[in-house]
Amino acid sequence: MAPGDPQAVLHVDLDGAAHIYAHHGWDWPHGDDPVFESGMENLLSFLDHNGVKATLFVIASDLDDPKKREVLRRAAAAGHEIASHSLTHPELDDLERDAKRAELAESRAKLEDELQVEVQGFRAPSFQVDRATIELLAECGYAFDSSVFPDATFARRLGVGAVEPFPHRPVEGVDVLELPMPAHRPLPFPFHPCYALMLGKAYFSLGLGRFRKLGHPLVLLFHLTDFCDPLPKERLVGWKSRVYTVSNKSAAAKRALCQSFLNRIRTSFEVTDTRTLRAAWA
Numbered sequence: 001m002a003p004g005d006p007q008a009v010l011h012v013d014l015d016g017a018a019h020i021y022a023h024h025g026w027d028w029p030h031g032d033d034p035v036f037e038s039g040m041e042n043l044l045s046f047l048d049h050n051g052v053k054a055t056l057f058v059i060a061s062d063l064d065d066p067k068k069r070e071v072l073r074r075a076a077a078a079g080h081e082i083a084s085h086s087l088t089h090p091e092l093d094d095l096e097r098d099a100k101r102a103e104l105a106e107s108r109a110k111l112e113d114e115l116q117v118e119v120q121g122f123r124a125p126s127f128q129v130d131r132a133t134i135e136l137l138a139e140c141g142y143a144f145d146s147s148v149f150p151d152a153t154f155a156r157r158l159g160v161g162a163v164e165p166f167p168h169r170p171v172e173g174v175d176v177l178e179l180p181m182p183a184h185r186p187l188p189f190p191f192h193p194c195y196a197l198m199l200g201k202a203y204f205s206l207g208l209g210r211f212r213k214l215g216h217p218l219v220l221l222f223h224l225t226d227f228c229d230p231l232p233k234e235r236l237v238g239w240k241s242r243v244y245t246v247s248n249k250s251a252a253a254k255r256a257l258c259q260s261f262l263n264r265i266r267t268s269f270e271v272t273d274t275r276t277l278r279a280a281w282a
Helices: 017-024 036-048 060-064 065-075 096-113 131-140 152-158 193-199 201-212 239-244 251-266 274-280
Strands: 007-013 055-058 081-084 218-223 270-273
Touching: 017 036, 036 251, 055 060, 055 065, 060 065, 060 096, 065 096, 065 218, 081 096, 081 152, 081 201, 081 274, 096 131, 131 152, 193 201, 193 218, 193 251, 201 218, 201 251, 218 251, 251 270
Parallel strands: 007 055, 007 218, 007 270, 055 081
Antiparallel strands: none
């Protein structure tokens, strides 16, 4: 890192096996969730080892599970920011406005009440955010969103001429700061770790190098699948479940790759926390 380098923040979406399977229409008939349980333990160890604070995007209904609630309380006590990843992880595009409002408002209230934290941020499941969602986030008291890619698809969804590739308020008159996902075009896929673990270090370096030339802050998005232990074969439902849970790699191999990604970022970005980044773009 050199003086004047742009800031980078670490975000983590906390989708466990139950939510991943439900999203793909697969049954999860188990009482435990090893993706969440091993993923959180390995993630917290990784963050502590690197001396960094992350923003954790929590599916609020997970607080109904005592095991998940306990580890989330530990994460909050360790200084990691808690944000919302909705109440139940639905397809927001399928919901009417009132149902969307409930997912946003009830998740924030539940997280604040049960974890005793202030929840300021939101990321939509599958990045399904539109103009109505941004408006509802403001109504529900959120300060920032991080669901948008700076491309034409999201410009249409938000009803704006263009989505900026740096922190901004995309909807005029709505006081919600967007922390956009990093631009990756013309590459076919984002370069954040859940893709880079499959596509390799060269793909990550190519995407990051192209983005660094823009000089904008970076949101580096992790998922619990980037750190969790592989699911046992008897809990997989074909090759797709192996891919979507990154069960083709050991936790140690994934951690080593994630460490290399973070080391690469530290050479040209100032790694900080989301509160600090937001303050710089208030």
